Amino acid sequence: MFQLIEKHPKFIVISKNPDINFHKEDDTEGLMGKIRSELGINELYAVHRLDKMTSGLLLFARDR
Secondary structure, three states: OOOEEEEEEEEEEEEEOOOOOOOOOOOOOOHHHHHHHHHOOOEEEEEEOOOOOEEEEEEEEEOO
């Protein structure tokens, strides 16, 4: 679903695979939920997002 590129105290950078939903869809966990559960991060804020079919780097803030 994603590969962790950088885990910093203030942000994380991941590489998103194609055909992955950003948010939960039906019974399928979305990217945000998967990152939180796999990395054990409760507080996570999307700086931007990519469409489902698009792969690429995403930046997430770890605090407001």
